[in-house]
Amino acid sequence: MKVMSFCVAILAALAWSNIFTLSGSLSFEKGYLNIDTTKTCNVDTTYINCSLENGLAYYSTLDTAIAVFFQPRYSIGAVVVPSPITTGVVNYSHTFTQVMRYEFMNWVDWGIIVMDRDSAQRLLDRILPDSISIESRVINHKKVCDVDPSQCVGWGAYGGGAEGVISDEQAARLPTKKFQIDEASVPSETPKSEQPGGTLKLGAGTIHVGNISLESGSKVEFLNPGRETVIIADGSLNWSAQIVNSDLQTVAKGFKLIEYAPGYIHIEGDWAGTIHARWCELTLGQVKKTAYGSFVAKKVYLGNGLTIYRIHFCPIPLTDMV
Numbered sequence: 590m591k592v593m594s595f596c597v598a599i600l601a602a603l604a605w606s607n608i609f610t611l612s613g614s615l616s617f618e619k620g621y622l623n624i625d626t627t628k629t630c631n632v633d634t635t636y637i638n639c640s641l642e643n644g645l646a647y648y649s650t651l652d653t654a655i656a657v658f659f660q661p662r663y664s665i666g667a668v669v670v671p672s673p674i675t676t677g678v679v680n681y682s683h684t685f686t687q688v689m690r691y692e693f694m695n696w697v698d699w700g701i702i703v704m705d706r707d708s709a710q711r712l713l714d715r716i717l718p719d720s721i722s723i724e725s726r727v728i729n730h731k732k733v734c735d736v737d738p739s740q741c742v743g744w745g746a747y748g749g750g751a752e753g754v755i756s757d758e759q760a761a762r763l764p765t766k767k768f769q770i771d772e773a774s775v776p777s778e779t780p781k782s783e784q785p786g787g788t789l790k791l792g793a794g795t796i797h798v799g800n801i802s803l804e805s806g807s808k809v810e811f812l813n814p815g816r817e818t819v820i821i822a823d824g825s826l827n828w829s830a831q832i833v834n835s836d837l838q839t840v841a842k843g844f845k846l847i848e849y850a851p852g853y854i855h856i857e858g859d860w861a862g863t864i865h866a867r868w869c870e871l872t873l874g875q876v877k878k879t880a881y882g883s884f885v886a887k888k889v890y891l892g893n894g895l896t897i898y899r900i901h902f903c904p905i906p907l908t909d910m911v
Contacts, residue, residue, distance in 0.1 A: 614723075614726075614727045614728065615689055615716075615717060615723065615728045615730070616727070616728065616729040616730065617729075617730050618729075618730065618731040618732055620732075621730065621731070621732055622702055622704070623702070623703040623704065624661045624701060624702060624703070625700055625701060625702075625703050626641065626661050626701075627641075628699060628700040628701045629641050629644055629645065629659075629661055629701055630645075631699050631700055631701070632645065632699055633819070633845075633902075635795050635817060635819060636648065636650075636764060636795060636819075636821075637764075638762050638763065638764050643660065643762065644658065644659045644660035644661055645657065645658065645659035645660075646658050646659075646762040646763050646764070647763070647764065648763070648764070649688055649691070649692060649849075650821060650847050650849045650865075651683055651687065651688055651691045651692075651849045651867075651868070652683040652687075652688060652849065655683070655688050656763050657688075657692055658762075659692075659696060659701070661701055684722065684724075685722070685723045685724055686717060686719060686721055686722060686723055687719070689717060689723070690713050690717060690719070691867060691868075693709065693713060694706070694709060694710070694713075694867070697709045698885070716728065716730050716734075787807050787808070788807070788808040788809070788810055788833070789803065789807065789808070789809045789810070789830070790809075790810045790812055791809065791810070791811050791812060791818050791820075791844075792812045792813055792818070793812070793813040793816035793817055793818050793843070794817075794818065794819070795817075795818075795819040795820075795821065796819070796820055796821070797821045797822075797823075798820065798821070798822050798823075798824075799822065799823055799824035800822070800824035800825045800826070801820070801822050801824070801825070801826045801827065801828065802825070802826075802827045803827065803828050803829055803830035803858065804827070804829055804830075805829040805830075805857070805858070806829075807829070807830045807831075808830055808831050808832070808833050809830045809831070809832050809833065809859075810832075810833045810834065811832070811834050811840050811843075811844065813843075814834050814836060814839045814840045814843065815839040815840070815842050815843040815904065815905040816843050816904055816905055817843050817845075817904035818843050818844045818845070818904075819844075819845045819846075819847065820845075820846050820847070821847045821849070822846070822847070822848045822849075822850070823848075823849055823850045824850055825850070825852060826846075826848055826852075826854045826855075826869075827855055827857075828854070828855070828856045828857065828858055828860070829855075829857040829858045829876075830858040830859065831858055831859050832858070832859040832860075832861055834861075837859065837861035837881045838861070838881055838898065838900060839905075840861040840862065840881070841861040841862050841863075841881035841882045841898075841900040842900060842901075842902070842903050842904060842905065843862075843902075843904040843905060844861060844862030844863070844882075845862055845863040845864075845865065845902050846862060846863070846864050846865070846866075847865045847866070848864070848865070848866040848868075848869055849866075849867075849868065850868070850869075851868040851869060851887075852868075852869055852870075853869060853870050853871075853872070854866055854869045854870070854871045854872065854886070855872045855875075856871070856872065856873045856874075856877075856880070857875060857876040857877070858876070858877060859877055860873065860877070860880040860881065860882065861880070861881040861882055861900075862881070862882045862902075863882050863883050863884070863901075863902040864882065864883075864884045864885065864886065865885045866885065866886045866887075867885060867886065867887060868887055869886050869887055870886065870887055870888040870889075870890070871884060871886035871887075871888070871889045871890065872890045872892075873889065873890070873891055873892065873895065873897075874891050874892030874893075874894075874895030874897075875892040876892075878892065878894050878895050878896060879895070879896050879897075879898070880895065880896070880897050880898070881897075881898045881900050882897075882898075882899075882900050882902075883899060883900065883901055883902065
């Protein structure tokens with residue numbers, strides 16, 4: 590029987606071969622999931638290495654200590670790697686179960702796994718609830734398990750020990766940097782906070798920061814509006830700034846904020862762009878009553894009278910810039 594699978598593993602040394610000390614996997618019987626391989630590369634390639642043949646290789650935005658391998662033609666995989674790798678020490682802040690659930694929903698959102706979000710959530714709640722730890726376990730799910738669990742002894746949540754299956758060749762596909770930066774356009778010392786009256790200038794590219802605090806009275810200027818500009822944050826977020834660019838719709842096409850630390854996000858200033866914060870509660874429109882972009886969050890609270898102009902993340906290619 591062939592299966593579609595993905596796994597999580599922890600490394601404990603420099604090389605990838607023969608050094609797995611802890612791992613876990615979730616597998617599906619072939620045909621159980623509807624996989625659209627044509628959508629494999631329907632992703633943000635600024636931090637994801639993608640090919641139709643080999644699938645995806647990237648560091649999870651939920652926890653950057655975890656490298657994700659998605660191989661829809663063969664298997665789906667996620668691997669925890671040491672960060673930095675030269676230390677041989679693994680420091681990760683989320684459980685394997687959280688990572689698998691998070692990435693599975695990402696693949697649904699990206700259209701690779703063809704399933705509506707409610708169905709995907711119910712499937713995960715049934716076979717991979719938050720209460721289950723999959724460290725050192727293999728969970729294999731068959732169609733028959735849905736109707737007759739008695740035939741699945743050793744399956745479902747009762748899987749056995751896992752083993753390291755990620756090769757050096759697969760590991761070599763990971764981006765050389767967790768998040769790529771366009772050094773020509775991103776200031777070398779981009780601030781992550783601004784005092785009232787200060788201006789944060791953002792060039793095209795991707796930056797990775799901790800906390801973000803833009804107080805009331807501060808300003809944000811996009812130096813290349815419409816070009817791909819991504820902030821990846823792993824701490825608290827307060828956004829009360831004014832965007833000085835006049836064409837906010839163009840700004841929204843190219844700007845994305847990814848927040849993978851759980852908590853609360855308060856947008857009290859101008860907003861133009863995509864927010865991806867699956868583990869956060871987002872408050873929008875309490876002060877400013879117009880916003881541009883799209884939003885993904887655990888919960889979203891909208892202020893009375895707020896108007897949202899839906900604009901998808903669709904950056905202007907460099908070749909189209911004058």
